Amino acid sequence: MDIRADRLRDAGLPDADLSPVLAEQGHPLVFATVSGAHLYGFPSRDSDVDLRGVHLLPLEDLIGLREGEETRTVTGPQDGVEMDLVTHDLRKFVRMMLRRNGYVLEQLLSPLVVRTTDAHAELVALAPGVLTRNHAHHYRGFAVTQWRLFEKQHALKPLLYTLRVLLTGIHLMRSGEIEAHLPTLLGHVTAPGYTGELIAAKAEAERGPLRGLVDLARVRADVEALHAELAAAQDGSHLPESPSPEAYDALHALVVRARTAA
Known part of the structure; x- marks a missing residue:
């Protein structure tokens, strides 16, 4: 089932037909959502459209000699817009869900839905059962990687x-909730006061420079403070150490049911 395009346009997505890109995937799609800067709330006028999702390999691709593609990437322009579709087979995606991978959960829970199915709805319903306090390690590591890029480039995007x-x-x-949209997060977590200015500046160019919007020493201090805040939040979190056995069993049953029904 496809989703109406008006919600996607409200998120700053260009008015382009996504169907041909999805059709190039070649396997049945469990879901496809928009990720990247459009999901995070700071797209630029020249941002690519990052589509992420899950496909379903046929059973013979898993048990036969010819192995199917567990991860498939389709890229290229569509209506003048650069598209990037990356999908994982359902089993691989579920395994990543169970490995404190916040990135795949953000894709799954993205409100910018392009293609959905009943299996997608089941995955969404089961997502709370895989959230753990150890997901803090994912976000900490991602932040460290992006900060290193920022220190090399002094660009808005990695900051x-x-x-x-x-x-x-x-x-x-x-x-206990995943929220990837930065403007929404500003209403839940205290952020540096210049964050809104950075978002506005990023709208002008995907790879725009910092251009003296904020003092670098202040930025470093603020990022260090946020790291400390994340560590304290992890220490005080009520989230469990590992996914619940019930969620694991339900996800296993979903993969088996989806595969045998295909």
């Missing part, structure tokens, strides 16, 4: 990614 993932991790540890 906004650094702030976004730290705020997402803090909010998750405190609330």
